[in-house]
Amino acid sequence: MQRKYPNLCKPIQIGNVDFRNRMFSAPMGGTDITADCTIGRASTAFYELRAKGGAAAVTVSECMVHPDTDGSHAYHLDLQTVGSLASFTYTADAIRRHGAIASVELSHSGQYAGTYLTDKDKKRSLAQWGPSAGVRPDGLEVKELTQEIIDEIAAAYGNCAGLAKRAGFEMVMIHGGHGWLINQFLSPYFNRRTDKYGGSLENRVRFAREVLDRVRKTVGAGFPIEFRMSGSELFDGGYDLAEGIQIAKLLESRVDLLHVSAGTYQRGFSITHPSMFLSHGCNVYLAAAIKKQVSVPVATLGGLNDPAAMEEIIAGGKADIVEMARALLADHELPRKVMSNRGADIVKCLRCFTCMAERVATSTRRCTVNPLIGRELDGTEVVPAAQPHKVLVAGGGPGGLKAAITAARRGHQVILCEKTNELGGILKGEQAIFFKYEMYELGVTLGKLAQDAGVEIRLQTTVTKEYAEKEKVDALIIAVGSEPLIPPIPGLKGDNVVVVNNYYMEKDKVSDQVVVLGGGLAGCEAAIHLAREGKTVHLVEMRNELAPDANIRHRPILLKEIEKNKIHAHTGYKALRVTEEGAVCADDSGREQVVPGTSVICALGQRARREVVEELLDCAPYVAQIGDCVRASTITTAIYQGYHAALDI
Known part of the structure; x- marks a missing residue:
């Protein structure tokens, strides 16, 4: 067959190992870590x-090589921990039996030991060691590594690599970026030593070389070693791209693949993991610059999810391999879809950080658009129903569409009714905000997948009690969503007011002086968009903080964008009335304040359409309620509930 993306689909040999295409699954922390720090069954399935x-x-992340000096938050691989070698063996086998090459990321956190422990108090009892003594920003003391311990850690990398090979892994990744220990040695910001490991770049690279030499001695020639590095640390005091190129050149003889990332977790999370506010592939230039200077293959990554863009990266000689993490959570079948020319079927990552926020909050994983993530042991295949039924889905938003797709794949006869002339539900409103456009695309993609699955879609059709009973369905899934909350504030229905859900249809009405009423997630993101368009934006929030409904990873990035775009935030302000000049508000002391703006965006939240739900509750033998019509919530909730409602039929 003629491949639409021939460069992405082309095999590559690294060391003595053949890889079936150029799309690699970058390291992602698993979903369970046992009390003994081994890989749990859920992580193997993940x-x-x-x-x-x-x-x-597929690279397993992270294996901490020297627990004595790294208060570990991840896996151990040694012969002393009961079940350690076995857990890695089962995981390597689970990866390899599907044709992928199993790799494991070997790491040491250095002075950032315990970073991802859910119990943040516990990390105070852990060991923090680094190239130089000092005090971390959070007040924890960092001890300087001695020569004896440096030698132990380098040897530990080699020992772990040998055990990984014994367990069936056919490649190892040495983590030398993102602020972890090897990066701390490379960085002039962290490394203030005056011995053979500090000062000149040759000295700062010494520890990385010693680690790689130990690994090579253990795994032998031809066994692929991937070295993950930050092409630039991207902050004052760290090394820049010019020095990153020199680091790559000094290390290339010892590695088979240079994996070029960016920044550090501690001083640039949203750069290392590009947020929705950054362009896709914003870090590719680092890999492209390094590739020109080295002879070994180079991998790139960073917010990549579009096959056409990834094809161009390889075709244009910017990198030899693209690596993805979040994109393969959103759609684990992305490489198979690329290989079979089904790029239009890819469910793209929204870069919403739900996956990483859940990791911090509960030490598990969840994905907004893929209900399987973190729950793989519950089953990953949609099994045909023993008896097909007639199913009616009321509502064409993300939850209703996911329910319809899943029910159709089970063999049911599915009718989906949407009261408007377009699918997507609340996602339709995102098409006018460029950094949220992929949320709009999600509705388009799910609509295509529903049609391909055989769902009968009826637009401009409202499901009433009479309609549902006339169809005589066996199952009814109610996914009628929510509607904007518009309080009885005088003037809020005036001509100068646009409800945030309708902005995509009325954006030309919005002037250059805007008041956004509502400082939740939707209001904050609308404010950022308007400010980026050059408008003067005032953001009004009744509570004392902005975006409390944003997840723990996205919120800090969101607040920085508000500050960067010079948005005037007014917290503790309650809107009293809207006039042609703006919004009259009461501040937290009750005094009236005029917030100026000739246009007003109403982003005061959503309310569930409970009256519609209550009318339909008795219209079929099986009735399920999903998503916002139960309680105004998130895309994550709607997708997850829609998927399982269809499985329950």
Whole structure:
């Protein structure tokens, strides 16, 4: 067959190992870590899903090589921990049996030991060691590594690599970026030593070389070693791209693949993991610059999810391999879809950080658009129903569409009714905000998948009690969503007011002086968009903080964008009335304040359409309520509930 993306689909040999395509699954922390720091069954299933989806390599993250000096928050691989070698063996086998190459990321956190522990108090009892003594920003003391301990840690990398090979892994990744220990040695910001490991770049690279030499001695020639590095640390005091190129040149003889990332977790999370406010592939230039200077293959990554863009990266000689993490959570079948020319079927990552926020909050994983993530042991295949039924889905938003797709794949006869002339529900409103456009695309993609699955879609059709009973369905899934909350504030229905959900249809009405009423997630993101358009924006929030409904990863990035775009935020302000000049508000002391703006965006939240739900509750033998019509919530909730409602039929 003629491949639409021939460069992405082309095999590549690294060391003595053949990889089936150029799409690798980048390191992602698993979903369970046992009390003994081994890989749990849920994590094995988590990694296996990426292999089943067609990735050429799947990297397990992270294996901490020297627990004595790294108060570990992740896996251990040694012969002393009961079950350690076995857990890695089962995981390597689960990855390899689907044609992917199993790799493991070998790490040491250095002075950032315990960073991802859910119990933040516990990390105070852990060991924090680094290249130089000092005090972390959070007040924890960092001890300087001695020569004896440096030698132990380098040897530990080699020992772990040998055990990984014994367990069936066919590649290892040495983590030398993102602020972890090897990066701390490379960085002039962290490394203030005056011995053979500090000062000149040659000295700062010494520890990385010693680690790689130990690993090579253990795994032998031809066994692929991937070295993950930050092409630039991207902050004052860290090394820049010019020095990153020199680091790559000094290390290339010891590695088979240079994996070029960016920044550090501690001083640039939203750069290392590009947020929705940054362009896709914003870090590719680092890999492209390094590739020109080295002879070994180079991998790039960073917010990549579009096959056409990834094809161009490889075709244009910017990198030899693209690596994805979040994109393969959103759609684990992305590589298989690329290989079979089904790029239009890819469910794209929204870069919403739900996956990483859940990791911090509960030490698990969840994905907004993929209900399987973190729950792989519950089953990853949609099994045909024993007896097909007639199913009616009321509502064409993300939850209703996911329910319809899943029910159709089970063999049911599915009718989906949407009262407007377009699918997507609340996602339709995102098409006018460029950094949220992929949320709009999600509705388009789910609509296509529903049609391809055989769902009968009836637009401009409202499901009433009479309609549902006339159809005589066996199952009814109610996904009628929510509607904007518009309080009885005088003037809020005036001509100068646009409800945020309708902005995409009325954006030309919005002037250059805007008041956004509502400082929740929707209001904040609308304010950022308007400010980026050059408008003067005032953001009004009744509570004392902005975006409390944003997740723990997205919120800090959102607040920085508000500050960067010079948005005037007014917290503790309650809107009293809207006039042609703006919004009259009461501040937290009760005094009236005029917030100026000739246009007003109403973003005061959503309310569930409960009256519609209550009318339909008795219209079929099986009735399920999903998403916002139960309680105004998130895309994550709607997708997850829609998927399982269809499985329950």
